[in-house]
């Protein structure tokens with residue numbers, strides 16, 4: 001019998017789902033007074049593309065990510081645990097908005113949560 005492996009990326013709806021979620025995620029992050037200043041000098045089109053590639057890779061989709069590793073990408077920004085947790089909450093809420101099941105959201109949190117150690121520095 002053939003073995004069929006479904007990645008989390010496929011399960012949540014592939015490219016269209018990831019693109020929709022990441023776009024909405026940045027709408028929410030930029031509407032958050034405690035987060036928006038971090039992105040004052042950021043090209044949000046490039047950021048959105050890079051984040052789509054990163055999340056796609058993290059969820060087991062095609063690996064087209066050519067941005068920096070997480071530690072390097074966030075170095076010197078003074079990101080605290082509070083900032084990280086707020087960003088993670090926006091991601092969770094946006095995944096729910098996108099119709100992703102609670103079970104899959106929990107799995108995604110398990111993938112993204114451990115990145116905290118590389119991103120938080122203050």
Ligand code: HEM
Nearest residue numbers: 038039041042043050051054067068073079083084087112
């Ligand atoms: C789940 C946690 C996070 C993930 C997966 C993530 C992912 C990324 C990725 C993929 C990039 C692009 C790197 C590149 O293209 O080289 C990036 C850059 C960035 N991230 Fe994050 N990030 C996270 C948390 C945060 C938090 C908590 C903040 C601040 C509150 C933040 C602020 C930024 C900023 C300001 C940039 C740089 C944009 C620029 O180049 O101007 N990120 N992040």
